[in-house]
Amino acid sequence: xxQAIAMFDSGVGxxxxxxxxxxxxxxxxxIYFGDTARTPYGPRDADEVRLFTRQIVDYLAxxxxxxxxxxxxxxxxxxxxxxxxxxxxxxVGVIHPGARAAISASQSGHIGVIGxxxxxxxxxxxxxxxxxxxxxxxxxxxxxxxxxxxxxxxFRDSSTYRIVADSLEPLKSTPIxxxxxxxxxYPFLTDPLQEVIGSHIQLxxxxxETAREISTILHDKGQLAHEEDQPIHQxxxxxxxxxxxxxxxxxxxxxxxxxPVVWQVPNFY
Numbered sequence: 001x002x003q004a005i006a007m008f009d010s011g012v013g014x015x016x017x018x019x020x021x022x023x024x025x026x027x028x029x030x031i032y033f034g035d036t037a038r039t040p041y042g043p044r045d046a047d048e049v050r051l052f053t054r055q056i057v058d059y060l061a062x063x064x065x066x067x068x069x070x071x072x073x074x075x076x077x078x079x080x081x082x083x084x085x086x087x088x089x090x091x092v093g094v095i096h097p098g099a100r101a102a103i104s105a106s107q108s109g110h111i112g113v114i115g116x117x118x119x120x121x122x123x124x125x126x127x128x129x130x131x132x133x134x135x136x137x138x139x140x141x142x143x144x145x146x147x148x149x150x151x152x153x154x155f156r157d158s159s160t161y162r163i164v165a166d167s168l169e170p171l172k173s174t175p176i177x178x179x180x181x182x183x184x185x186y187p188f189l190t191d192p193l194q195e196v197i198g199s200h201i202q203l204x205x206x207x208x209e210t211a212r213e214i215s216t217i218l219h220d221k222g223q224l225a226h227e228e229d230q231p232i233h234q235x236x237x238x239x240x241x242x243x244x245x246x247x248x249x250x251x252x253x254x255x256x257x258x259x260p261v262v263w264q265v266p267n268f269y
Contacts, residue, residue: 002229004029005214006065008056011039011151011239012247013185014071017094020207021069022255025215027225029233031063032071036239040147041074042116042183049118053079057087063234065089066223069214073183073206074116077124090217097213098180098206099128103136105202106178112139112171112201115182116147125182139174143167147185153247155188164192171197180204188251232260241265 005021007014011034018032033056035041041049053075057068068091070076070083076093084091102111113125120142129136145167149160171179179201181187187205194203218224225231237244245263249256 002029002225002231003066003223004031004063004234005067005069006031006033006060006063007069007071008033008035008060008075009072009184010034010041010074011036011147011185012244012251013147013150013183013188015248015251016184016187016205017069017071017207017210019252019255020211021214022252022259024211025225027227027229027231028218029225029229029231031060031065031234032236033060034235034237034244036151036237036244038238039151040116040144041072042118042142042144042147044118046078046118046122049075050079050082053083057083061087067092067214067218069210070094071184071210073124074118077119077122090221092210092213092217094184094206094210095124095182096128097209098182098204099125099132101206101209102178102180102204103129103132105204106136108175108177109133109135110137110139110174110176110178112141112174112176112179113182114141114143114146114168114171114179114186117142117144119182125180139171139176141168141170143183146189147183150185150188150247151243153243153250156250160189161192161195164189165196168193168196176201178202178204180206232262234262234264236264238265
């Protein structure tokens, strides 16, 4: 049986990472868990996020995955090292890949970061960026209203522009040339985000760099899927399955037409 890459997020945001992994590694089987019943994680305290993360990792362990991807910035910020301490497979987060991509893209060394309250409060991106480039200047901004828009399927709704514009207003006066989308939900809002912040500022979606890191680790361990492998993905959510499926199909589009997907709503609490 083909071993899967297990991925999870507080909700649908991690599907942005799923999409990129499907593009770069089309033979890999993905098991995805979206904790849509308890989203968002951003306003929750760190201990609660660590508890939820532990519950999900324990649930995913039954599938014997070859890798675990924490496709959630908030959970990565507070629980990545803890998860690594009690699992035997590689665990990948999304913060360091995003930081690397931003350092590579920025010409001025002035980098903006938007994320949930929890991610910004943790200063995880600022720490990761300064480890890579000590003289970088980081401008961090919590944007708590954006995740609920995506979870409600409103990422293509015209009314989202005003909320995005209001959320980003504090960054408009900064000298940033690069903006990290420090929440995996935010790439759903790429068009309004780019329009509001300006075309001269490069948006960094950590999904592409995360997928490259996944590929590198699996290659080094000799665990990349074989050419003859035909994956059947499994997607789980803890909340409303109809909204989850609607958003997944809207986002993943044609990629779901050629690859079978099993949709399930587990009772793991």
